[in-house]
Amino acid sequence: MTTTALEHELKEMIIETLELEDVTPDDIDRDEPLFVEGLGLDSIDALELGLALQKRYGITLESEAESSRQHFANLKSLAALVESRRQK
Amino acid sequence: MTFRELTERPWRHRSAAEVFAWIPPAGAAPARWFTVGEWHARIGAWQQHLLDTPNESGIWRLFEPDPIEFSAALIAIWERGERVVLPADNQPETLANLRATGVALGAPPPAHEDDAPTELPSRPPRWSSRSLPDIAVSLYTSGSSGEPQRLDKRFDQLDAELATQASLWPLRSQLVVSQVSHQHIYGLLFSILRPLCEASPFAAQTCRYPETLRTWLQSSRTAGRRIILVSAPPALSRLPEALDWKPVSAALETIYSSGAPLSKGASDQVHELLGKPVHEVYGSSETGGIAWRIQRHGPDWIALPGVDVRHDEDNRLWLRSRHLASPDQWQRQADRIALTEAGFELLGRADRIVKIGGKRISLTAMDRALATLPGVERARTWTLQRRELRLAAVIQLTPGTMPHDHRHHRAMVKRLRRALAAHFETPALPRYWRFVDHWPTNTQGKLSAEIRQRLFRDLEDRRAPRWLGEHPHQNGWKITLEVPERCAFVDGHFDGQPVLPGIALVQWAMQQARRLFALRSDFAGLERLRFPQPLLPGDRFEMTLDHRHGDANESLRIDCDSQRGKHVTGRIALVTRQEWER
Numbered sequence: 001m002t003t004t005a006l007e008h009e010l011k012e013m014i015i016e017t018l019e020l021e022d023v024t025p026d027d028i029d030r031d032e033p034l035f036v037e038g039l040g041l042d043s044i045d046a047l048e049l050g051l052a053l054q055k056r057y058g059i060t061l062e063s064e065a066e067s068s069r070q071h072f073a074n075l076k077s078l079a080a081l082v083e084s085r086r087q088k
Numbered sequence: 089m090t091f092r093e094l095t096e097r098p099w100r101h102r103s104a105a106e107v108f109a110w111i112p113p114a115g116a117a118p119a120r121w122f123t124v125g126e127w128h129a130r131i132g133a134w135q136q137h138l139l140d141t142p143n144e145s146g147i148w149r150l151f152e153p154d155p156i157e158f159s160a161a162l163i164a165i166w167e168r169g170e171r172v173v174l175p176a177d178n179q180p181e182t183l184a185n186l187r188a189t190g191v192a193l194g195a196p197p198p199a200h201e202d203d204a205p206t207e208l209p210s211r212p213p214r215w216s217s218r219s220l221p222d223i224a225v226s227l228y229t230s231g232s233s234g235e236p237q238r239l240d241k242r243f244d245q246l247d248a249e250l251a252t253q254a255s256l257w258p259l260r261s262q263l264v265v266s267q268v269s270h271q272h273i274y275g276l277l278f279s280i281l282r283p284l285c286e287a288s289p290f291a292a293q294t295c296r297y298p299e300t301l302r303t304w305l306q307s308s309r310t311a312g313r314r315i316i317l318v319s320a321p322p323a324l325s326r327l328p329e330a331l332d333w334k335p336v337s338a339a340l341e342t343i344y345s346s347g348a349p350l351s352k353g354a355s356d357q358v359h360e361l362l363g364k365p366v367h368e369v370y371g372s373s374e375t376g377g378i379a380w381r382i383q384r385h386g387p388d389w390i391a392l393p394g395v396d397v398r399h400d401e402d403n404r405l406w407l408r409s410r411h412l413a414s415p416d417q418w419q420r421q422a423d424r425i426a427l428t429e430a431g432f433e434l435l436g437r438a439d440r441i442v443k444i445g446g447k448r449i450s451l452t453a454m455d456r457a458l459a460t461l462p463g464v465e466r467a468r469t470w471t472l473q474r475r476e477l478r479l480a481a482v483i484q485l486t487p488g489t490m491p492h493d494h495r496h497h498r499a500m501v502k503r504l505r506r507a508l509a510a511h512f513e514t515p516a517l518p519r520y521w522r523f524v525d526h527w528p529t530n531t532q533g534k535l536s537a538e539i540r541q542r543l544f545r546d547l548e549d550r551r552a553p554r555w556l557g558e559h560p561h562q563n564g565w566k567i568t569l570e571v572p573e574r575c576a577f578v579d580g581h582f583d584g585q586p587v588l589p590g591i592a593l594v595q596w597a598m599q600q601a602r603r604l605f606a607l608r609s610d611f612a613g614l615e616r617l618r619f620p621q622p623l624l625p626g627d628r629f630e631m632t633l634d635h636r637h638g639d640a641n642e643s644l645r646i647d648c649d650s651q652r653g654k655h656v657t658g659r660i661a662l663v664t665r666q667e668w669e670r
Contacts, residue, residue, distance in 0.1 A: 015574070019474055021520060021547065022498055024573050024625065040505055042514035044445045044476055047326040050297070054330040061299040 007079045017052040018045050030075040038074070046072060058087030090261075090287045091254040093247040094224065098285050099163050100215055104128065109156050109292045110263050110311060112304050119307045122156065122292060129210035130156060134164035137193075137208050146170045147190030151178050151271060154195075156292050158270055159280050161193055162225075169218040173226045174271045176236075181510040185236055186228070227273055229373040229448060239373050240413070241273075248410035249277060249376050250285050252393050256380075257367065259288035262341045263313040265295050265304060267323045268446075273373045274346045278318040289313070298327050305336035314341035320446045321345060325354035327361050337363040344369060347446035349434065355383040370434070375421065376411030379431065388431040399425050403435055442471050444479065445515035454479065454512065461507050463489040463500075466527055468535060469518055472544060480544060481518035482535070484527050491523060492651040494573060494626025520544060525568065528557045550576040553596050556628070558604070564634035564645070565604045569596065573625045587622035593656050597633060597646045605635040609642055609662035617658030623648070629655060637662075 011025040014034070018041065032038040035046070049072065053059045059082065071081035092098035102108075104125030113119045134157075138148070148165050150172050152158040165172045173189055175182050183192075223240045259282060266279030283290040295301050301317070308315050317340065324345055327333075340362055346369040350358075359365050365384045371377040379389035379397070391397045394410040396418075403424040412419060424435040440451040451469050458467035458481065466484040471477050483504070491497040505517045522543045530536045546552045554570035571578065577592035594614070601607045623629060629650035636643050642664065648656040 019519070019547070022494070022501060022573055022626070024494065027498060036509075036514055040502070040514065040517070042445075042517075044322055044515050047297075047322065048476070050299075051326055051328055054328050058330070060328070060330055061297070 004079065006082060007075055010075060010079055010082065013052055013056060014039075014049065017048055028075055030079075033074055034072060034078070053082065056088075057082050057085075059085045091251065091258075092285055092287075093243075093251065094281065094285060095220065095243050095247060097215075097220075098287070099128075099131070102287060106287070107289045110289050110308070110313075111292045112295075112300075113307050119311060121289070121311075126210075127156060127160060128213045130160035130208075131163050131167075132211035132213040133208035134161045135167065135213060136211055138164055138168060138170075141191060141193075143191040145190050147173055149173045149175060149186055149190045149192045150194050151175050151183075151192070152194030153269075153294065154292070155266070155270060155280060155290055155294070157194070159284065162280075164213075166220055166224070167213075167216055167218070169216075169221050171221050171223050171226065173238075174228070174276070176228050176271055177269075177513055179510065179513060181512075182228075182236070225276065227271075227276075227373050237374075241376075242413065245376065245411055245413065245415075246277070246281065248394060248415070250281055252377070252410075253277070253282060254286055256393065257342065259283065259286040259316060261288050261313065262316050263308055263311065264288055264290040264316045264318060265301070265308075266291065266318040267295050267301075268318060268320050268347070269294070273376065274320075274369070274371070275318065277376075278344060278346075288316075298323070298331060302331050302333065302336055305339040309336075309339045314339055316341050317343045319343060319345050320347040321350045321354065322445045324350055324358050324366065327358060329357075329361065333361045333363075337361075340364050342367060346371065348443040350383070352383055352387070359384060371411075372421075375407060375409060378407065378409070381431070386430055388428045388433055390431040397425070397427075397432060399427065399432075402438070404438060442477070442479075444471070444477055447513060447516060449479075449512065449516045451479075454481075454508075454516070454518075457508060457511050458483065458504070461504060464504075470540065472520055472547075474547065478520065479516065479518040480520040480522070480540075482522045482524060482528070482540075482543060484524050487525070490525060490628070492628045494624065497521075497523070497570075497626055497628075520547070522554070522556060524557050526557055526559070546572045546575070550574065551592075551595075552599075558600075561632060562634065564632065565600070567600055567604075567631045567633065568628065569631055570628045571623050571625050575625065578625050586625055588624070588627075590617075590619035590622070590656060593619075593623070593631075593646070593648055594660060597631060597644060597660065600631065601633055601635060601644050604633065607635065607644075607662070609664045612661040612663035615643065615659040615661050617646075617656065617660070619656055620654045621652065623650065623655050627652075 007030055008025060011028045015023050035041045071077045102124045106124045107121040108124045108127040109122040111120050111122055150161055152161055175186055220243060224243045224246055225241050227239045228236045264279055264283045266275060268275040270276045270280045279290055305315055343364050343366045345366050350368055355366050365382045368381050369377050370379045370389050377392050378395055379391045381389045396408040398406045405421040405423045405425045406418050407421055408418045422437050422439050424438055425432045426435055442449050454469045455467050458464055463486050464483055465486050469479050469481045472480040491500045501521050508517050528539050530539055542555050546554045554572050556568040558565055558567040571588045578586045578588055598611055627650050629648050632647040634645035642662040644660040644662060646656055
């Protein structure tokens with residue numbers, strides 16, 4: 001399956017925001033978990049990503065924060081979150 | 089003031105109808121109160137479970153993230169007069185180290201979540217006349233050797249600390265919301281034991297995200313209680329400005345932060361967004377609380393009542409405190425301080441302990457864990473302050489295991505991180521890796537600050553190569569370099585397969601030559617320079633440089649070779665700077 005333009009943008013945002021110096025966009029599989037066993041992101045990264053999504057796309061995770069974080073599971077779900085909730 | 093010491097067993101002296109905990113809203117379900125009666129039934133449930141669980145040691149190992157269940161289990165153990173050990177986390181390695189210590193209770197380790205025990209049926213509690221155990225809790229923390237260190241806390245130590253806090257900052261029946269783990273001393277005291285001793289309710293879940301906090305602030309207003317937030321720098325330094333805090337901030341009573349100092353900037357921002365100053369508490373698992381400050385009032389730390397502070401000629405902190413096991417004795421600590429007019433300032437630790445994301449990490453332990461992994465000859469880690477404090481690692485690999493391209497580099501990093509993940513929590517795993525063939529040192533044989541800076545210079549300068557060592561070669565130098573994946577020269581060059589343009593190598597060669605040959609000359613042109621094949625992002629290569637200054641023409645001989653072959657060969661013509669200027 002091909003990567004959408006948004007997914008590519010998100011990959012670059014993840015790499016830049018979290019300074020993953022040895023990761024290229026191609027290394028991020030859209031179905032692979034972003035956290036722990038997949039890309040190896042952690043709780044601090046989750047907070048950083050939340051901030052980056054707000055800055056870049058105006059997405060506030062608001063009340064259902066816990067379920068929103070489930071959208072961080074992998075790149076595909078993250079892209080779906082941005083697609084449906086972006087303000088800019 | 090409603091404060092009862094733990095030794096008075098405050099859990100017994102409350103009426104069943106009183107509120108004990110606040111169950112936050114979840115989806116369509118509104119928030120509700122959990123009563124003391126309901127909680128007592130949970131204590132009864134745990135008491136029965138303990139009765140049914142064979143345990144000859146009389147020691148229980150409790151890891152339980154749910155604050156209600158955790159507190160009920162804790163009381164059930166104390167009521168039996170038995171001891172409780174609190175693992176710092178539920179990492180496989182932590183649990184394996186403690187396997188011999190008592191019997192495990194509570195949540196199963198990750199990856200075994202499917203075997204979660206069925207919920208224990210509620211039943212009335214039975215209060216016995218058995219005396220409380222000598223040791224209230226044993227906690228684990230990494231000591232300077234890196235070995236997990238057991239710290240026993242007696243009831244009088246905890247009570248001294250709880251009484252101090254209750255008199256300094258009474259909870260006054262407000263709602264305690266915690267963003268930290270109660271498996272550690274700070275969370276245990278502030279989010280579980282203080283509410284217990286001061287008869288204040290706590291939230292039935294840990295508040296993990298800022299958005300959750302905002303929702304809880306909003307709904308706690310209808311509950312008629314204000315929130316006392318028990319937090320830490322990782323959460324407080326990342327409060328999103330985009331959330332509208334104004335309408336809810338009135339529901340906030342106090343903010344506590346501990347685990348590591350909060351930056352002045354973050355402290356100011358929290359105050360601006362939430363409208364309340366942050367009460368920072370300085371302490372450790374060994375010492376309990378030592379001092380506190382509100383940065384708005386000044387940067388200095390003020391010793392807590394009952395705590396005396398001084399320092400020796402090495403600036404090491406000496407402490408005499410009612411929170412210590414021997415309250416009359418002065419004891420030397422690992423932290424260094426300087427006394428100030430108002431109190432003292434922290435100068436950092438005298439050993440190799442750092443805090444990543446608020447958790448204490450022994451760099452000695454990290455280095456040792458790395459050095460035992462297959463393929464690793466020698467390892468050294470230290471902190472690198474980027475956007476966040478993270479670990480950087482320099483790893484000397486055994487010959488033949490060196491990754492030479494992006495794919496192998498990444499596989500190596502993944503393998504090492506995975507191996508470390510059994511011992512350390514994810515935020516503590518090194519994020520920046522440099523693999524070297526030879527231990528990089530200065531002329532005194534030290535991995536000096538300057539060398540360390542050179543190893544990571546490409547993080548600061550997106551046009552710099554990743555430097556991984558160098559040695560004299562014939563009349564010149566051989567330098568080991570990598571093409572950083574995010575190198576500015578590579579960025580967007582070709583969309584399909586990004587490559588490093590040859591001219592970047594010429595620039596890198598000039599930079600290295602200036603440093604190595606104290607070159608005072610400038611680039612004057614390329615001489616018979618060939619680029620047989622391009623380097624790719626992540627490629628590791630050797631740059632061989634030879635500075636020649638014959639009769640009239642000065643030049644730099646350059647060769648770049650990787651495992652895939654030759655990338656540059658030829659000469660760069662140089663012209664001395666004076667001539668140029670003339």
